[in-house]
Amino acid sequence: MTELLSPVLLAVLGGLLLLGLLLLGYRIVEQRQAATMSMPAAYRAEGESQWRRGTLRFISGRLVLRGPGGLSVGPWQRGNLDLGISTPLDEDAERALDRHDQIQVPVTYLGSRFELALAEDHYTALRAWIEAVPPGWNSQVA
Template identity: 40%
Template sequence: MLHAVEIAAGLLAVLALTALVTFVAVTFTRRRLIAHGADVVVCGLRPDSASRWRIGLLRLSSDSLQWYPMLGLTPKTSQTWVRRSIDLGTPQPLEPDTTLSAVIDKVLRVPVRGTTPEGEDVPAELGLSPAPYTTLRAWVEACPPSGWPVQA
């Protein structure tokens, strides 16, 4: 009987290790697919100030700003704004007791408004640390005027 328990415990340990390795491999591969050819930073997103923060990855491509949930199986974007339509509000320091503060240091709450590729107006708030915020601000302001092609 003791031998069967040892075998079962060994099998459970192997299954747990396999699941952990698979999770890490899928997460790493997904992150590489999302980041391919663009800058990516850890960022919080919430549709309005009454909603909870969701942690994810913010990707700055040549013509759009894309937000991906941190965990997931597919590299599918959850929110996309067209670069030329993005309007960033004034950043405000976020209270240090939020769940976002545990993941991002010195979080700034940044109001953002823009249109989706389908033309829908989408306001939201982003939670960024100061350095990625500066990068995002420069990226938005460096967008060529409407009608000029964007070359990546």
């Protein structure tokens, strides 16, 4: 009986060690992504009335909205995003998001349209990031 217990115990311990290493690796990757610029925001596709809350992240030339449970919208490439003119949230959006200090911004991405709701200083950071020219961008233009 003890001869059988020993390999089973080793297998269980090995599995737990492997699981722990996988979780540690996942956490390291998440922390590196969190080190990129991130901010709370909400997303609404054109024609929808529901806002989806999440966190906007700037990750190497892309913008991603990660929602609860890891569900994400995007990624949107930096050079193809076109921000419209920001306006204060309407009353319905304020009630839905329970936020009074945010603005809504219409966005066009390769012909599709959606809206983002975010704080004004986050909007300023987003606009600056989109308008900044990354190194080497259009370097082959004569």
